[in-house]
Amino acid sequence: MSVLAIAEQRGGAVRQASLETLAAGRVLADSLGGELVAVLLGPPGIAGEAGKLATYGADRVIVGSSELFDEYVPEGFTHVLARAVQEQAPKAVVLAASAQSKDLAPRLAARLGVGMAGDVTEVGIEDGRVVAVRPAYAGKVFVKLGFKTEPALLSVRSRAYTAVENARDGTVEDLTVELDPSQLPMTVRSAATEQKGRPDVTEAEVIVAGGRGMQGPENWSLLEDLADALGDATALGASRAVVDAGWRPHDEQVGQTGKVVAPPLYIAVGISGAIQHLAGMQTAKCIVALNKDAEAPIFKVADYGIVGDLFEVVPRLTEEIRRLRSEE
Amino acid sequence: MNIIVCIKRVPDSESRVGVGSDGVSVDTDGVKFVVNPYDEYAVEEALRLKEAAGEGTVTVMTLGGEESKETLRTALAMGADQAVLLKGRPSSDGLGTAERLAEAIKACECDLVLFGKQAIDDDNLQVPAMVAELLGLPCANVVIDLKIEGNKATAEREVEAGHEVLEFNLPAVVAAQKGLNEPRYASLKGIMAAKKKPLEEVDVGDAESRVEVMQVVSPPERSAGEIVGEGPDAVPELVRKLREQAKVL
Ligand SMILES: Cc1cc2nc3c(=O)[nH]c(=O)nc-3n(C[C@H](O)[C@H](O)[C@H](O)COP(=O)(O)OP(=O)(O)OC[C@H]3O[C@@H](n4cnc5c(N)ncnc54)[C@H](O)[C@@H]3O)c2cc1C
Ligand SMILES: Nc1ncnc2c1ncn2[C@@H]1O[C@H](COP(=O)(O)O)[C@@H](O)[C@H]1O
Numbered sequence: 338m339s340v341l342a343i344a345e346q347r348g349g350a351v352r353q354a355s356l357e358t359l360a361a362g363r364v365l366a367d368s369l370g371g372e373l374v375a376v377l378l379g380p381p382g383i384a385g386e387a388g389k390l391a392t393y394g395a396d397r398v399i400v401g402s403s404e405l406f407d408e409y410v411p412e413g414f415t416h417v418l419a420r421a422v423q424e425q426a427p428k429a430v431v432l433a434a435s436a437q438s439k440d441l442a443p444r445l446a447a448r449l450g451v452g453m454a455g456d457v458t459e460v461g462i463e464d465g466r467v468v469a470v471r472p473a474y475a476g477k478v479f480v481k482l483g484f485k486t487e488p489a490l491l492s493v494r495s496r497a498y499t500a501v502e503n504a505r506d507g508t509v510e511d512l513t514v515e516l517d518p519s520q521l522p523m524t525v526r527s528a529a530t531e532q533k534g535r536p537d538v539t540e541a542e543v544i545v546a547g548g549r550g551m552q553g554p555e556n557w558s559l560l561e562d563l564a565d566a567l568g569d570a571t572a573l574g575a576s577r578a579v580v581d582a583g584w585r586p587h588d589e590q591v592g593q594t595g596k597v598v599a600p601p602l603y604i605a606v607g608i609s610g611a612i613q614h615l616a617g618m619q620t621a622k623c624i625v626a627l628n629k630d631a632e633a634p635i636f637k638v639a640d641y642g643i644v645g646d647l648f649e650v651v652p653r654l655t656e657e658i659r660r661l662r663s664e665e
Numbered sequence: 666m667n668i669i670v671c672i673k674r675v676p677d678s679e680s681r682v683g684v685g686s687d688g689v690s691v692d693t694d695g696v697k698f699v700v701n702p703y704d705e706y707a708v709e710e711a712l713r714l715k716e717a718a719g720e721g722t723v724t725v726m727t728l729g730g731e732e733s734k735e736t737l738r739t740a741l742a743m744g745a746d747q748a749v750l751l752k753g754r755p756s757s758d759g760l761g762t763a764e765r766l767a768e769a770i771k772a773c774e775c776d777l778v779l780f781g782k783q784a785i786d787d788d789n790l791q792v793p794a795m796v797a798e799l800l801g802l803p804c805a806n807v808v809i810d811l812k813i814e815g816n817k818a819t820a821e822r823e824v825e826a827g828h829e830v831l832e833f834n835l836p837a838v839v840a841a842q843k844g845l846n847e848p849r850y851a852s853l854k855g856i857m858a859a860k861k862k863p864l865e866e867v868d869v870g871d872a873e874s875r876v877e878v879m880q881v882v883s884p885p886e887r888s889a890g891e892i893v894g895e896g897p898d899a900v901p902e903l904v905r906k907l908r909e910q911a912k913v914l
Contacts, residue, residue, distance in 0.1 A: 443798070593785060594678065
């Protein structure tokens with residue numbers, strides 16, 4: 338039995354999240370003793386990226402290119418991918434839990450009439466059945482699910498699996514894309530307009546998050562300096578209090594009504610650690626808390642903490658990290 | 666402008682939910698239930714669109730048990746005109762629930778179906794796009810801005826590190842993200858009025874679950890770590906620990 342991995346592209350390149358998806362797909366394919374087949378949709382020329390999918394574990398790569406596929410096209414993608422799934426008849430279909438798959442995965446599930454599980458942190462095969470673990474109630478519980486329908490449709494949470502080189506033949510096949518543009522009711526006028534030069538919080542290696550203790554948006558240069566010192570893979574995060582106050586954009590909010598993140602390192606600066614905030618970040622590998630109040634609940638989940646005034650501690654931390662980086 | 670808003674009763678975000686004694690359910694004993702926060706944005710948006718159009722009906726709809734009437738009443742108190750309770754149990758995955766809702770929505774004449782982007786209990790993020798697919802409608806998900814002129818809609822939605830602008834025609838499905846608006850509170854007058862507004866009940870039976878819950882567990886307890894020290898002088902020791910113990914630098 339095969340496993341199908343739907344890869345995602347942006348700007349003509351396969352997204353890192355899709356390489357993690359391949360790692361999860363590989364786990365399933367290996368336990369089934371079957372093939373991992375990657376499907377990649379994108380603009381003309383996207384076939385050039387097929388090799389990368391083979392390098393990261395795809396036994397075969399199916400490429401569907403179209404002038405219409407610069408961006409995600411809901412109905413177009415659903416149509417083409419549902420057909421590919423029907424032709425390949427895999428045991429499971431995996432894709433990255435991303436903005437695109439928030440729309441695509443449930444559409445595919447409805448089109449195919451199968452169950453899906455989103456944002457899964459673990460996949461496996463038990464007694465011949467696909468199983469998955471996913472957080473619910475913003476991470477207050479984890480639920481293990483078994484699929485009653487096939488194929489099992491799974492979106493894999495960012496950072497749950499590590500992309501690993503695992504080179505395969507990766508024979509490339511073409512998928513014919515026949516679409517009538519008039520059948521596509523949704524147009525995407527402009528995509529990903531903001532270029533911030535920093536990764537999204539869900540994709541970052543390190544998150545520097547600021548809370549109300551920062552006292553005002555003008556003080557964020559402190560956190561930007563720290564993020565710059567930590568490197569390119571560092572994102573800025575925020576508590577809801579500062580987002581509601583308009584100090585920071587909503588896409589930086591971490592927590593129950595923001596984004597759920599699990600980076601290797603999370604640095605909480607002037608954040609008290611309300612239950613809704615903790616729900617969004619408590620599965621980070623290492624949590625550092627900087628807060629002047631030794632009783633702040635954030636210290637209950639932090640691996641390391643410093644009690645003190647952030648306006649003194651943060652600049653010092655930036656300085657120490659810069660020193661460390663320059664010694665490397 | 667006729668708008669349907671799908672809303673769900675969920676435990677308050679403040680609540681501490683745990684694992685049920687059977688190990689396959691979530692224990693919500695003693696927990697306060699509220700309208701799913703994202704659905705409040707959807708209700709608010711519907712009310713604003715109706716007010717701007719100067720005519721129309723806002724219908725709130727839910728699939729759930731008897732207790733969900735309270736949730737519907739809350740939305741009626743905010744200003745919705747009428748409510749429909751589809752009596753039955755939602756499914757573990759989104760599709761069963763979406764099928765029940767889609768069936769009920771198909772029977773109504775409406776220009777727009779609004780949802781929250783996510784129910785904060787199951788965190789599925791599935792139902793809106795599934796309903797759209799089942800009804801053959803365009804769907805704008807995770808929407809932070811919505812403009813409607815005639816039957817043309819423009820929606821802005823969040824994607825990784827940026828925004829996207831979508832254009833489509835009504836009827837359509839739109840799922841609300843925080844930031845879309847600031848939901849109003851129900852006034853005392855609204856709460857009184859809600860008691861007299863129509864609330865229709867339809868027995869639809871339990872939705873089909875295509876996944877089975879095998880186990881529910883608590884996340885690994887995070888024990889409090891150490892306070893490395895006080896003030897900026899503790900920083901070098903913190904950096905050393907991050908590098909040598911945690912190996913994250
Ligand atoms: C439905 C609902 C959903 C919610 N969802 C979210 C969510 O997704 N994410 C989220 O974050 N919150 C969420 N909240 C809000 C949450 O309850 C808290 O109000 C919020 O997280 C508090 O933000 P904060 O920690 O920045 O502010 P505060 O709680 O005010 O904490 C500020 C902290 O800064 C410290 N401080 C102040 N000055 C200094 C200084 N000079 N140096 C060092 N430390 C200092 C203080 O000791 C304090 O601990 C939600 C609430 C509700 C009701
Ligand atoms: N049982 C239900 N009844 C009505 N609407 C629902 C129900 N479950 C989910 N929804 C709607 O679908 C949205 C997304 O839910 P979910 O896919 O479960 O995360 C919610 O914000 C609601 O608007």
